[in-house]
Amino acid sequence: MRSREQEEAAGVYDREVDGVRSPQLVKSRYLDIRWTHEEVLPAHLLAGFQVVVYEGSDPNNTDSYLLEPRKFGPSERRWVAPLKLKLPTEVQCAVQALYTNGSQSNWRVLGGSVVADPDTLTMAVADLSNVPTGSVYARHMSASSVTSAAVAAAAISFTHLLLPPTDNLVPNGYSEAGAAALGQSPEGDRLVEEPSSAKEGRWCRKLPVPVGGGFVGLNFIGGYRSTAPGGRIKCTAGDQFYAEAWVKSSAALAQSGATLFLLWEGASGSYDGQITSVAVTLTTGYQRVKLKGTCPAGCTGVQLYFELNAVGADAGKAVYLDAISMRKMVTFDLLVANTLQTSNYAEDGNGVPVAGAKLDNVGTAFKAAGGNVQIGSYLLDTPFFRANQALDGTSAAGRVHYRGSNNTGVRGGAPLIDRLDVQCTDYFRYTTPIVHSWLVHHFFIQPSSIDDNLDALRYLKVDYYSSVSATYRGTRYITLADRKYAAAVDGNAVNRIAITHTFQYPAALSGLYGQNLGEYVALLCEVHGVYGVSASMWFTPTFGAGLGINFAKSTTSPFSGAPAGGGGGGSGGTGGTCVAPETLITLEDGQEVPAASIRPGMRVLTQHEDTRRVGTFEVTAASSHRAARWRVELTDGRVLVATPNHLVYRRFAGWTQVRALRPGELLEGLRPGLVRRVAPEGEGAVVKLTVHGARTYESAGLLSHNIKQPI
Known part of the structure; x- marks a missing residue:
C-alpha cells in the first residue's frame, strides 16, 4: 500500500477536549510478537498456534480483544501486529499451541507493554482564525468538524497537508480519492476506473489519442492547459523538486515519444516558458519516469505536466499514467541543528x-x-548478526557461510525437490495384541548449486500412502532448520541436512518393499521455504532393497488412483495455491477483476474457511510466479486454471486439490458449478493471494483456499 493510502487507511477520529472537537489522524503502531514452542504433546502432532492481543488479564475474554485472533502454521514464531490506538493502552499477548488431534495447550501470556501513539497529528483546533491559507487538506475533515465562524474560505484548499519533511504535492497523485475526485480539477482530470490498466488499485489517468493526432497533455497541479489555476506550489530560486510517474500505452504507438515537464512559474504565478524535462519512449508495459529540477532565478512556483505529440495513425489508442508524485527535496542543512x-x-x-x-x-x-x-518482514538485527558471523566466526574451523536468499541474481524461488533423498532406517509391525506400526525415515537435503533455493527452509510436508489400493495414511509437517553452510562449496557433503522422523499408524505397515514383507508405504513429499514451495515428488522403497537405501524418486504415482507429483523447482519456480492471472476474483462490491490486478489492501467478497459465512475480507499479500498449471472446465462453460494443489470446496467432501477433481463433482462458491473435465495445462504464470481472516477467495465464482495444506 502506498504512503498516502496508508495514512488515510489509519483513519481520522474526533477527540473532544473541554467540549471542543479536535479532528486527529491516527497512525498504525506495530507490536512485534515472538514465541517459542513449549511441547505439551509430541512435536509431530503440532498443527500450529493461535495468538491473541487483548486488554486486561483474561485471554479467553473475546470482548477484550484488540485484534482478530490469528492462526499460524507449525513452523511460524512471529507476528507483527498493527494497532490503531487513540490513547496509551496496556496490551497483553497470549499464545496457545493447536494439535492435529483436536487438543490445545493452555494460554501462555507473552508479556505486556504500554503502546502509545506519539505520532498522533492534531489536524485542526476549534479556533482556526490564525490558520494559514491553504494549510488544511479538506479531504481529511468532514463538513461538521469545521464549526468556528472564524474560518475564512481561503483557509481551506485541496492541496495535501504537508507532513515533514514533505509529502506528495500532486493532488490525488496516487488516485487514492477514487470516485470522490471526479469532476474536480486537477484531482479528477482524466481520472478513470480501469483496474486492468492501473499500475496499482482501480483508478488511473487516461489520455486518449484524438482523431488526427496532435498534442495531448495533462497538468497534474493546475495552471498551464488546466481548468484549475496555477500558483499553488510556491518556491524560490534554488529549491529542488523530484517528480516521477508510471506511464504506458494501451498499444504500440507509431509516435511513441513523450515528455514529463517541470514548468516554472514567473512572478505573475503563471508558466513563463522555463522548463526542466525528461523524455520517455512509451511501451505497452508500465515504466517509471523520474525527473529532478532546480527552481531558476526569478521563478516563484512550479507545475508538473505530461505531454505527447500524437500522430493520426494512433487515433483510438491511449496513454495511461499512475502513481504520480512530486516532492520538494530537503537537505540536512535546512533542518535544525543539521539533524x-x-x-x-x-x-x-x-x-x-x-x-x-x-x-x-x-x-x-x-x-x-x-x-x-x-x-519487508525482516528486522535488520538478524541479518547483521549473520553477516558478522559469516565474516568473522570464532575460528577458521568454526566460520560459516550464509547465503540468505540463495542466488543474488534471483530473489528466492521454490526449493528444488530433486535435492531431497529418503531412506527407511527402521520399522516394526505389531499384529498382536494390537495392530500397530511405526516407520523411521531419514530425510536428506544435499545442495548442489546456489540455484537450488534451499536457504530459508521452513518445513517438509509428507503424505503417507500404503500399497494396498493406494490408501492415504496421513500427512506430517516436519520442521526444517534454516540452512547454514559448513563449507563454502555448495555441493560439499558437510552441507547436507539430515532429519529423522517416526511415523506411527494403527495398521500393519512395512517400511520396505519385498517378498513377504506385506503392505509397504510410499511418501509424497514437498519442501516449503520462505520464497515458495517445491513441486511434489514420490519416494518409493526399491523392491528387495534393505534399510538405509535411498528410495526411488518419481513425479508419477507408484499406485493407480494416487495423486501425481511434479518434479522440478529451483530458481524461477514457485509453489502454493495459485490461480492464472486472468482468473476473475470477486471484490467486496460484487465486481469481478483479474487476479493479476489484485493488490494488498483490496477487499474481496468470500466465505469464511470454517463457518462458510459470506463477508468481505482484506487481501494482505499478492505475488506473481510461474508454476505447473491444471485446467478445470465446468458444464456451464466456465474455466479455472490453477496450480495442481490449488484447493476448491467440493460438496459433501470439503477442500479438494484441483488435480484430484473428477467429472460430475459439484464445486461450492458464490456461483457453484459441475466439473466437466480436468487436465494438465503445462507451466505458466500464476498469482498467489493471501486473504486475512477468511483465508479464502472466490475464483471464477468458486470458493478457493489461499493455503495448500489439507484442512
Whole structure:
C-alpha cells in the first residue's frame, strides 16, 4: 500500500477536549510478537498456534480483544501486529499451541507493554482564525468538524497537508480519492476506473489519442492547459523538486515519444516558458519516469505536466499514467541543528542508540536502535548478526557461510525437490495384541548449486500412502532448520541436512518393499521455504532393497488412483495455491477483476474457511510466479486454471486439490458449478493471494483456499 493510502487507511477520529472537537489522524503502531514452542504433546502432532492481543488479564475474554485472533502454521514464531490506538493502552499477548488431534495447550501470556501513539497529528483546533491559507487538506475533515465562524474560505484548499519533511504535492497523485475526485480539477482530470490498466488499485489517468493526432497533455497541479489555476506550489530560486510517474500505452504507438515537464512559474504565478524535462519512449508495459529540477532565478512556483505529440495513425489508442508524485527535496542543512530524528531518540554513554533513529550530516550519518530498522518482514538485527558471523566466526574451523536468499541474481524461488533423498532406517509391525506400526525415515537435503533455493527452509510436508489400493495414511509437517553452510562449496557433503522422523499408524505397515514383507508405504513429499514451495515428488522403497537405501524418486504415482507429483523447482519456480492471472476474483462490491490486478489492501467478497459465512475480507499479500498449471472446465462453460494443489470446496467432501477433481463433482462458491473435465495445462504464470481472516477467495465464482495444506 502506498504512503498516502496508508495514512488515510489509519483513519481520522474526533477527540473532544473541554467540549471542543479536535479532528486527529491516527497512525498504525506495530507490536512485534515472538514465541517459542513449549511441547505439551509430541512435536509431530503440532498443527500450529493461535495468538491473541487483548486488554486486561483474561485471554479467553473475546470482548477484550484488540485484534482478530490469528492462526499460524507449525513452523511460524512471529507476528507483527498493527494497532490503531487513540490513547496509551496496556496490551497483553497470549499464545496457545493447536494439535492435529483436536487438543490445545493452555494460554501462555507473552508479556505486556504500554503502546502509545506519539505520532498522533492534531489536524485542526476549534479556533482556526490564525490558520494559514491553504494549510488544511479538506479531504481529511468532514463538513461538521469545521464549526468556528472564524474560518475564512481561503483557509481551506485541496492541496495535501504537508507532513515533514514533505509529502506528495500532486493532488490525488496516487488516485487514492477514487470516485470522490471526479469532476474536480486537477484531482479528477482524466481520472478513470480501469483496474486492468492501473499500475496499482482501480483508478488511473487516461489520455486518449484524438482523431488526427496532435498534442495531448495533462497538468497534474493546475495552471498551464488546466481548468484549475496555477500558483499553488510556491518556491524560490534554488529549491529542488523530484517528480516521477508510471506511464504506458494501451498499444504500440507509431509516435511513441513523450515528455514529463517541470514548468516554472514567473512572478505573475503563471508558466513563463522555463522548463526542466525528461523524455520517455512509451511501451505497452508500465515504466517509471523520474525527473529532478532546480527552481531558476526569478521563478516563484512550479507545475508538473505530461505531454505527447500524437500522430493520426494512433487515433483510438491511449496513454495511461499512475502513481504520480512530486516532492520538494530537503537537505540536512535546512533542518535544525543539521539533524532529523524521532522524538524518542536516545543514546547510552558510549554513543550507542538505545531508542528511535537519527539522521545527521556530522559524524555517523544514520543511527538506529536495535529492532528499529525493518526491510519487508525482516528486522535488520538478524541479518547483521549473520553477516558478522559469516565474516568473522570464532575460528577458521568454526566460520560459516550464509547465503540468505540463495542466488543474488534471483530473489528466492521454490526449493528444488530433486535435492531431497529418503531412506527407511527402521520399522516394526505389531499384529498382536494390537495392530500397530511405526516407520523411521531419514530425510536428506544435499545442495548442489546456489540455484537450488534451499536457504530459508521452513518445513517438509509428507503424505503417507500404503500399497494396498493406494490408501492415504496421513500427512506430517516436519520442521526444517534454516540452512547454514559448513563449507563454502555448495555441493560439499558437510552441507547436507539430515532429519529423522517416526511415523506411527494403527495398521500393519512395512517400511520396505519385498517378498513377504506385506503392505509397504510410499511418501509424497514437498519442501516449503520462505520464497515458495517445491513441486511434489514420490519416494518409493526399491523392491528387495534393505534399510538405509535411498528410495526411488518419481513425479508419477507408484499406485493407480494416487495423486501425481511434479518434479522440478529451483530458481524461477514457485509453489502454493495459485490461480492464472486472468482468473476473475470477486471484490467486496460484487465486481469481478483479474487476479493479476489484485493488490494488498483490496477487499474481496468470500466465505469464511470454517463457518462458510459470506463477508468481505482484506487481501494482505499478492505475488506473481510461474508454476505447473491444471485446467478445470465446468458444464456451464466456465474455466479455472490453477496450480495442481490449488484447493476448491467440493460438496459433501470439503477442500479438494484441483488435480484430484473428477467429472460430475459439484464445486461450492458464490456461483457453484459441475466439473466437466480436468487436465494438465503445462507451466505458466500464476498469482498467489493471501486473504486475512477468511483465508479464502472466490475464483471464477468458486470458493478457493489461499493455503495448500489439507484442512
